[in-house]
Amino acid sequence: MGMKQAIKKLDAFPRAEEHLLQKTQSGALVSIIGLVTMATLFYHELAYYLTTYTVHQMSVDLKRGETLPIHVNITFPSLPCDVLSVDAIDMSGKHEVDLDTNIWKLRLNSYGHITGTEYLSDLVEKEHEAHNHDHDKDHHDDSHAKQHTHGFDDAAETMVKKVKQALANGEGCRVYGVLDVQRVAGNFHISVHGLNIFVAQMIFDGAKHVNVSHIIHDLSFGPKYPGIHNPLDGTARILHETSGTFKYYIKVVPTEYRYISKEVLSTNQFSVTEYFSPMTDFDRTWPAVYFLYDLSPITVTIKEERRSFLHFITRLCAVLGGTFALAGMLDRWMCRLLEALTKPNPRSILR
Template sequence: MTLLETFRKLDLFTKVESRNQSSTTQGGLVSIIVSILIFLVCFYEFSDFYTYKEKYQFFVDEALVRDMAINFDITVNTDCKSLRFDIFDNTGSHNNIKANVKKESVSAYISNPGLRNANTDINKGLSTNKKGEDHIHDIINLSGRKKKEKKVPRHLANSPKTACRFYGTVVASKVKGSMYFSHVGSGIIKLMGGNISLPTYYFPNLTLAANFSHTIDELSFGPLYPSLVNPLDNTFQISQKGGEEFGYYVNIIPTIYTGIGGTTLPTNQYAVHQHFASEGPSHTLPGILFNYDIEPIRVEVTEVRIPFMKFLVRLCSMIGGIFVTTGLMLRIVDVLFSKTKNSNYQRVQTTQLLPEDFSYGNVKHHN
């Protein structure tokens, strides 16, 4: 006898020999059902094991960072000579940063199929703009890629350049502040000793005639990751009659993403609330206003997966539980069936012991 044959015959659990077993249709059906159930459980567990999960933790933001980068690429449907851009914050500082922001005359278009109306679906969080690829490792991998160059549709290549594109990165104080796109017939006034800055207008008729329809191709805070899609990226707003104010109120939340391999990505998420006012009220200030505020908390999003040993133990316990539960149920059914069968058998035997001409209390005698 070889070692392999000896090993095969070695069994710590007693088993009934096959010649003493009886196969039934019910038993085969139960075996098929149990096999299908085990397959479904295994499929679910493997899918769950290979699915990445996100763990969110919230902390008080203790980072001593004085400055914050603001990245934007915004096209306004008014010629560059008629527009100005200002940024000011709650510290009272106001900087006209024309020299740090690039202006480019472009053709006006808002019919690009890739654009979304800013009135809908703007608070989806940071993403890759690709279905099924919004996991943390996808975001981290895509953060290093360059964004494709903005292309003007062919039918607008030779059209008049009546719009103005503002793009660049501005480094501002990391405090509450505002960015404002307005007409050249406006200026900035300071109230309460310079602590509050508000736009005012020298030539109201010019500002009311301005068209502030606009597209936002990029608006992000902190390090620039061109390929990642923020809530206001690729959105547009249309001015119906001129002189409207488009207000965006942005709440910035510092966020750190940590991938499954330990790679980190520091960035900033934000949520947006909108305000729209048409011409008429005295407080309406035609233009495009971005009010931003930094939340005092920090969010850490970590990508996690079930440990392999935990997955293995859970899978084995579930499969074993199915076998044990099925065996217990079959045993209970078998016991109940056996009792019913024995009761019927005894009743039949008792009936067969009584002759046709014999009954209790009525005995016939034969000569």
């Protein structure tokens, strides 16, 4: 018997006497409030447990021999597609003029609506053909010889008229696509550099009239991952009474995003500094939009992780237990308050 009594003393949940187990309306109200509170907190804790969080780590970039994809989507509202070209130069000495692989351009009317599409290489190919044709052709007189020396023939004159008409109509151009460049420092720029200089002079009557106003819809160095922010997205630079060269100095940071499913996404994030150089009367260059990029030697690894189940159980017990204890205290306070209000006054009884 002594052993049983000792074990009973260890019971942390003693049974209350029957007269203390009274059901009241105030107790019911507190119970409903407590149940609703516990259900709400349980849902919050469950959502918190199921939601992943990210951990950032840094290490030395060991990648070699890979290409760097550059996603471009830029609108030039004041320049027709026939005069725009995309050129790329890198530190390895590779220089590509008017890239045409996976690069497209959309003709836009004065309202910004799409009116046609074509490859960016069309203009330069026509220019090269016209230039070669000039050198192969017989020169009959001195005037024709001068025209062919300058690379200006009937085809070029037709193009000049076409572009001037497009400028008069307020045509613009959207350049979009993917540039696959070497994984070294370099730059790519969008300008009228693909034009023969004499053709460009005929079209614009000087570099100051080349309006390189632009809107960057998307510029990224690889696929997007959750939470990424590309600082140039949505950037608009509009020129009104001047012209010049825009330069964006970009620091590219190699990034790996590891999903909770163990899938790995290789991409890049970047920071940028902007600089604008207005045209002067002594400049011999043509306005352009330059994107000069350099790669960081550090790789950032972003991992998705989920909180441990034991952490979830610990928080759940604390929340539910605390709510139950608080509801019990509130019930006792309400019972005592009601008893104090309903208890008869001794003085009124004596009278």
